[in-house]
Amino acid sequence: MEKAVERGQDLGAAYVELRGEAGFIEYIQMDDLRVNALTQRIEQGVAVRVLADGAWGFVSTGDLGSLDVAVEDAFKMAKAAAPTRREPIVLSDLKAVHDVEEVKVVRDPRHVPIEEKISYMESMTKVIKGYDSRITAVTVKVRSASGKKFLATSDGTRIQSDVMLVWSYPWVTGKEADRLSAARHEEASTTRGWEYLEDFATPEFMGEEVARRVKLQLGGVPPKAGTFPCVIGPRVVGTLAHEALGHLAEADLTVNSAFNGKMGEVVASEGVSMIDDGTIPGNVGTTRYDDEGVPTSRVELIKDSFLTGLLTNREYAAKLGLPASGNARAESYLHPPIIRMRSTFFETGDWSHDELFEGIDFGYYCLDMRGGQAQMNASFQVGIQEAYEIVDGEVGKPVTDLSISGIATDSLFKIEGISKEGFTFGAGRCGKGQEAFISDGGPHTRFLEGGITFGGQG
Amino acid sequence: MDENKLLELSGYIVEKGRQRGASDVEVLSRSSSEVDVVIESGEISGVENRLSDGIAIRLYIGKRMGSAFTNIPTTEAADEAIAMALASAKVTTEDLDWVALPEPGKYPSIKGLWNDDIARCEPAKAVEIAGEFMKRATEAEEGLIAAYGGSGVSLYHTAFANSSGISHSERGNVAYAILGAIAQIEQGVTPMVLAFDVKRHMDLDLEAAVDDLASLLRVCKNTVEGRSGEHTVVMHPWAYGQILSYTLMQAVKGDNVARGKSKLEGRIGETIAPENVTIVDDGTIPTGINSSFADDEGVPRRRTPIIEEGVLESFLWDTYWGNKTGEESTGNARRSMRQGLVEIGGTNTVVEPGKRGIRDIVSEIDHGYLIRNVQGAHSSNPESGDFSVVGNPAILIEDGEMVGAVHGLMVSGNAFDLLGKCVEVAKEPIALQGLIGPEIIFEGVNVITRG
Structure with missing residues (x-):
């Protein structure tokens, strides 16, 4: 790869970046105890990115024998785009790094026998089926990866990093007469090996988490439509942090969003603080460097109601005069790095748990989510798979499928109270054209009526 | 790598797999090349070229299945992948319902899947198209910001081989241009309006896409309030396509029907929609982006009516679930190459057009909403069919006119x-990606506005 970097420099490129990957990846899917997919693969490839005449050229290839050609092609791509640009792309300065980032695990998933993996999935299926006789279908998916990434740039950076993933995901269907319901649960680790599925995301834990929600849904009441006061739990608050504000704070999106030009302005209720942090040990989304070789960092996006930071890569750091925050991430060698979140969360407040529910005559308590989506006009939506009515300040009946939405620029001002109790991060995946493993969270949070719209059935 | 070389390699793997102890072997090999021009914040930021080879192997030892993938198209890498698939098959559980791999069939005649002009398209040409698209759009509407988008071409070569005698190869390509535009308004920014064109030749209709984009963005510059309640809703195919793909299209997949995950189980022949609703899965329509001669198991593609004049006509099947339930495969197998998962998947969903133009229809609506796109369709419940989405852009229609955008309408x-x-x-x-249909008008739809 180093020779290919030199080839790009010889051609006259302002910046050359090669990102190589080699590793073991495995996917197993079990549908009602039938192994539907059991695929192991050894994959290798290189992503070549070249900045020339102020434009990017990118080539991804699995052919490691012709990296010089890939660099030349990427250079040509950049040259083809460059004449159209009014302003050339420049990158923020970066001190070259030479480092090796190791991930030490107890049980590398590459060496765990397949029989043991199948047994894990069978056990989970049995826990789920045994939870309630109305459960009709169980799909369990397990993904794992173990490999290495290499980064070599014309700035002199040379980084070698271990890649690790274990991911577990059951999807469960329940049926009673004509009524069907479904729920899912997801846990992942990028710093621990198979042991994570033995001591945390066990078949029992995963199975009960998901089966309990299917059962609640089967017995739930339909949600009302409109806006209500509500209390939102950590997994949903985390998704709100990610969807409602996090995406708007990704600098490549900020410039075209409702948050453009609002740096330093009040964007939320008093006492609201929100962070994206790539340095929290053990969290999904944490690494020492991003895919441009920039050290990861803790970025205060909102500090006591003021918009104070944005997530950047080297291009947008230079463009906006901000620090490079270490948020450039690529799904794999098939994609160029783009600005992504890592661990996104709201900080704790000073309300007790009971205070959050006090005085709500009718509202909703939302505890778990199923997907979410943001748009640049600050509109967000989050699907909810576990929710309860709040009646006279007490948690009441479970509620079937609903989703919540709002306009972030308004909703953040409707935060009335934030719990002083801590929270656990949830692991998830975000799709911004590419998949990224992220985590998010936040304390229980109360919104005033008018902050969140409930997309109920009537 | 072209499709003939891929077929040769696929044949080698079938042969080798059998020699090494597999009772049945199938291989799908695909080589693709994509050139994508990237538009970001009103400028072309660069050009991307992805070259990708993939060899997906599925094999059986008796009724035990193993699969493997490699992105290296050589016999050495194939040998290693065969060994991995065999190792998996040896230790996995037996699937007593598995019967056989598909047999050879007669492929449909589809003209125009491959176009030489697309194959010859240089990056500079794709840059020119993206630049032209942006320029025309910016000129067509004051304040229009080309927030994101691009143009490009995608070429693929595919080969199928299995131990039941299937040996088939094909190729195809498409060209596209897409633009997402916004404008600054007092409240922040407008909803993002998307317009695009995708064709199996290079004559992209940028003019129509620009007209569509500019006229809708003009309406979106005006922010208006909506009214909660049951209203007439006009859904653009972009909107209903997403809702239906996460609900109805899940319910017609044969595996979901067989596993008790579909609300439509046992309802073939029943009326489930008004007479004006005809929805077909058609993998053979020449203009369809997902059209091909064969599905991902090498079974011939076909046209399968799902709902015909309101009556539920058919579910979609692949070989495994077809064999298990006594149905014939409808040529709807879809393989996730890297994961090795073979699932049932739709091809091109075609909604039969009606008789009146959209302008005439809108002109008669006193109060209603045009939902151009939605947020959150993926959080719908595929089993129950419940959905709850944000319309974005959602346009208020009053007295037959589109008057402005409603933010946060659900x-x-x-x-x-x-x-x-x-x-x-x-x-x-x-024509969208995987969906060809006009706007659909629904009455009495639950609309929720903020406040």
């Missing part, structure tokens, strides 16, 4: 009930 309901609320289908089909 639409909720049940997808199966929604079909019953279809009062009319517009005349002009709009």
Whole structure:
């Protein structure tokens, strides 16, 4: 790869970046105890990115024998785009790094026998089926990866990093007469090996988490439509942090969003603080460097109601005069790095748990989510798979499928109270054209009526 | 790598797999090249070229299945992948329901899947198209910001081989241009309006896409308030396509039907929608982006009516689930190459057009909403069909005119009930990726506004 970097420099490129990957990846899917997919693969490839005449050229290839050609092609791509640009792309300065980032695990998933993996999935299926006789279908998916990434740039950076993933995901269907319901649960680790599925995301834990929600849904009441006061739990608050504000704070999106030009302005209720942090040990989304070789960092996006930071890569750091925050991430060698979140969360407040529910005559308590989506006009939506009515300040009946939405620029001002109790991060995946493993969270949070719209059935 | 070399390699793997102890072997090999020009914040930021080879192997030892993938198209890498698949098959559980791999069939005749002009398209040409698209759009509407988009071409070569005698190869390509535009307004920014064109030749209709984009963005510059309640809703195929793909289209997949995950189980022949609703899965339509001669198991593609004049006609099947339930494969196997998962998947969903143009239909609506796109369709419940999404852009229609955008408007309901609320289908089909259909008009849809 180093020779290919030199080839790009010889051609006259302002910046050359090669990102190589080699590793073991495995996917197993079990549908009602039938192994539907059991695929192991050894994959290798290189992503070549070249900045020339102020434009990017990118080539991804699995052919490691012709990296010089890939660099030349990427250079040509950049040259083809460059004449159209009014302003050339420049990158923020970066001190070259030479480092090796190791991930030490107890049980590398590459060496765990397949029989043991199948047994894990069978056990989970049995826990789920045994939870309630109305459960009709169980799909369990397990993904794992173990490999290495290499980064070599014309700035002199040379980084070698271990890649690790274990991911577990059951999807469960329940049926009673004509009524069907479904729920899912997801846990992942990028710093621990198979042991994570033995001591945390066990078949029992995963199975009960998901089966309990299917059962609640089967017995739930339909949600009302409109806006209500509500209390939102950590997994949903985390998704709100990610969807409602996090995406708007990704600098490549900020410039075209409702948050453009609002740096330093009040964007939320008093006492609201929100962070994206790539340095929290053990969290999904944490690494020492991003895919441009920039050290990861803790970025205060909102500090006591003021918009104070944005997530950047080297291009947008230079463009906006901000620090490079270490948020450039690529799904794999098939994609160029783009600005992504890592661990996104709201900080704790000073309300007790009971205070959050006090005085709500009718509202909703939302505890778990199923997907979410943001748009640049600050509109967000989050699907909810576990929710309860709040009646006279007490948690009441479970509620079937609903989703919540709002306009972030308004909703953040409707935060009335934030719990002083801590929270656990949830692991998830975000799709911004590419998949990224992220985590998010936040304390229980109360919104005033008018902050969140409930997309109920009537 | 072209399709003939891929077929040769696939044949080698079938042969080798059998020699090494597999009773049945199938291989799908695909080589693709994509050139994508990237538009970001009103400028072309660069050009990307992805070259990708993939060899997916599925094999059986008796009734035990193993699969493997490699991105290196050589016999050495193939040998290693065969060994991995065999190792998996040896230790996995037996699937007593597995019967056999598909047998050879007669492939449909589809013209125009491959175009030499697309194959010859240089990056500079794709840059020119993206630049032209942006320039025309910016000139067509004051304040229009080309927030994101691009143009490009995608070429693929595919080969199928299995130990039951299938040996087939094909190739195809497409060209596209897409633009997402916004404008600054007092409240921040407008909803993002998307317009695009995708064709199996290079004559992209940028003019129509720009007209569509500019006229809708003009409406979106005006922010208006909506009204909660049951209203007439006009859904663009972009909107209903997403809702239906996460609900109805899940319910017609044969595996979901067989596993008790579909609300439509046992309802073939029943009326589930008004007479004006005809929805077909057609993998053979020449203009369809997902058209091909064979599905991902090498089974011939075909046209499968799902709902015909309101009556549920057919589910979609692949070989495994077809064999298990006594149905014939409808050529709807879809393989995730890297994961090795073979699932049932739709091809091109085609909604039969109605008789009146969309302008005429809108002109008669006193109060209603045009939902151009939605947020959150993926959080719908595929089993129950319940959905709850944000319409974005959502346009208020008053006295037959589109008057402005409503921010944060939600639409909720049940997808199966929604079909019953279809009062009319517009005349002009709009071709999207995997969906060809006109706007659909629904009455009595639950609309929720903020406040």
